[in-house]
Amino acid sequence: MGLSKLLSVCSEYGIEHDIKYNSTKSNVMIFSCKKLKDIHISNLLLNGETLPRVSKYKYLGRIITDDLCDNDDISRKYRRIYTQGNALIRKCYICTESVKYTLFKSYCTSLYTCQLWCCYRAESMRKLCVAYNNVFRFLCNESRDCSASYMFVSRGLPTCKMLIRQFFYSFLTCIAKSGNAILQSIMNSDALYTSPLCRHWQKMLYVYSY
Known part of the structure; x- marks a missing residue:
């Protein structure tokens, strides 16, 4: 689903459930790989206003950047x-x-x-x-x-x-004790061993000797 289509769906969902999206407090962050960093992204609109594009944003107390670095x-x-x-x-x-x-x-x-x-x-x-x-x-x-x-x-x-x-x-x-179906699916999948985050957890918690 494209970004414009996603915003349209969110807007319709908000109208249906009486949710008002504040365009002045909303921003756009695009995560892209280095090979696609020069690709042109059209402006995105919410309630008729152009959303500003940012490379860094503080959300729920955590700073998120578009290069996914911490x-x-x-x-x-x-x-x-x-x-x-x-x-x-x-x-x-x-x-x-x-x-x-x-x-x-x-x-x-x-x-x-x-x-x-x-x-x-x-x-x-x-x-x-x-x-x-x-x-x-x-x-x-x-x-x-x-x-x-x-x-x-x-x-x-x-x-x-x-x-x-x-x-x-x-x-x-x-996470291991959680009864959430989504978390249990992740814990039982290959993501537990292949994702960068999980590999980092294993590196910090366990010492391997050969």
């Missing part, structure tokens, strides 16, 4: 860690150690949608881990040269990569 979303997260971490360091420096740990877990360990990160530069993930380590280091008045792994493990907290693996495992467990 670098911008990871950048969003480590900037947020620095913002919230600096506020904790400034306001809670006199708190006890246990209170600092609780605040850090509450404000800096929620890596929302990290389960969907599979296409990114190593530098982006390195910056995320550095932000995670630095905030906790300054919050607990640790020296810059202290071991990040020891700093977290000695306090019973996960390192950044451990935290991401925990999110991966919890997400996969929820």
